Amino acid sequence: MSVLLENLGKRFGDGAPVLDGVNASIGAGEFVALLGASGCGKSTLLNIIAGLERPSSGALEVPADGAAFMFQDAALYPWLTARGNVELALKLRGVGKAERRARATELLDLVHLGEAADKRPHELSGGMRQRVALARALSQDREVLLMDEPFAALDAITRDLLHDELTRIWRETNRTIIFVTHNVREAVRLGQRVLLLSSRPGRVVSEWAVPGAVKDDAAAAAALTADITARLREEIRRHGK
Amino acid sequence: MASNVTELEPGAHAAGTTRTETEDLRALEAGLDELQSEAAHRRRDWGRVALPLGAVVVVLLVWQIVASLGLKRQDLMPGPLDVAASLAQLWREGQVQEAIVTSLTRGLLGFAVSIVIGTPLGLLLAQVRPLRRAFGPLISGLQVLPSVAWVPAAIIWFGLTDGTVYFVVLMGAIPSIVNGLIAGVDQIPPHYRSVAKVLGASRLELALQVVLPAALPGYVAGLKQGWAFSWRSLMAAEIIAVGGSLGFGLGSLLDQGRTLSDMGIVMGAIIAILAVGILIELLVFGPVERRLLRRRGLLAGATR
Incomplete structure (x- = not known):
């Protein structure tokens, strides 16, 4: 088991709880999509898993070396080239200088950006920047990769391509990926499992397995998407008065 | 695409994508990257040199004109040529x-x-x-x-x-x-x-x-x-x-x-x-x- 959440709760100060009784277990090498509307505490949950915040209650088990993180914004440093950004991550991990360069080249090749390695972020398109961010996240060499709506700001064509790309990289690198999204179609396309979080407080209320056969069959995938969407809407409707 | 998606189960990771499909994806991405990138163009910009020099010439001209109007005694309000002469003298010294x-x-x-x-x-x-x-x-x-x-x-x-x-x-x-x-x-x-x-x-x-x-x-x-x-x-x-x-x-x-x-x-x-x-x-x-x-x-x- 790679990540185990038991009755996890989080509240800030005296406010209403953001997360309440979150239970989930995510296997090593699994690709899990975390789906939820606004206010479900997705980002808080990821921060807790990444060790950036402490839960108020409950227990969690994560790999000792922590997790790599990828944000909605590529958040590349504009004064560094694509390679420089990846190299900085390696440097902060304590990788030696000679190895840094080789490893950064390797990682940029993995995301098919070998030729753009010497470009600066402002010379790259949004999709290319996210791929550099992915290479940077992978450079941390951690078993778990947390992704917080990484493709939400991209155009449809690019996002579509990056879905294929991420699937390929996941297969090649054997990472455990927890992918937060509020796009049902994206969740079904990427995840082996989709977990639905309720909003205010956040809690895992439903879960679906997405077998390869379903992904492969457009009709089955559409049916599952509709099913999940209905459940998500029901959850949202609960908040209207 | 259809052939490999079925292998999306854990344990079957590495075997998934065939070589041609990776190549296919790479080509597709290269095309999109090219379409979305703007070519940077830089050219020699003479205006950067000519414009400030021109501005200096204009200021000197105005100064010379005002000085030659004779509103004040020449030793109190020297023109650019007089000042240049002074500077040349100081330079020689x-x-x-x-x-x-x-x-x-x-x-x-x-x-x-x-x-x-x-x-x-x-x-x-x-x-x-x-x-x-x-x-x-x-x-x-x-x-x-x-x-x-x-x-x-x-x-x-x-x-x-x-x-x-x-x-x-x-x-x-x-x-x-x-x-x-x-x-x-x-x-x-x-x-x-x-x-x-x-x-x-x-x-x-x-x-x-x-x-x-x-x-x-x-x-x-x-x-x-x-x-x-x-x-x-x-x-x-x-x-x-x-x-x-x-x-x-x-x-x-x-x-x-x-x-x-x-x-x-x-x-x-x-x-x-x-x-x-x-x-x-x-x-x-x-x-x-x-x-x-x-x-x-x-x-x-x-x-x-």
């Missing part, structure tokens, strides 16, 4: 060269010391909240205080020595550099720090690898202002403190012109002071700033 070398050496040395003191001070103040709260207003206040105000105190402490001049230069430049660096740090997008934290940066690494480079544009603006302040306060100090073991700088030349009631020398000294300032801007700060902004993609559409 070797006075301008001596004054420029003396002042520039002092200015650059004082400025260098200010950078060495101001940079760690600014970084410390920007990164440590209690220090910032305690000393921030004081440093901002020092920036408002004209550093010439320190000349009397400096003369009492150091007498008519180079110490006086350097003290005044430091008091002018350091607050500007500190404030520029703080302003630069304040403008860093918050996610730069959170990314660094996620990547495992220590406090020192955060300061040196992320905060300092991210704050570089503000820092350079602070340096530029710091240089201007040190150059100005240096001139003021040189005008006020003359004699003793003090060398002969541009300010001293200016004061000499005043003593001799020679407007040619006075205007010549002013032009020399201005020229040094402009040259430093053109040769040092201008290129550094432009390069910095271009590399970060902040120059497009700017009027610079």
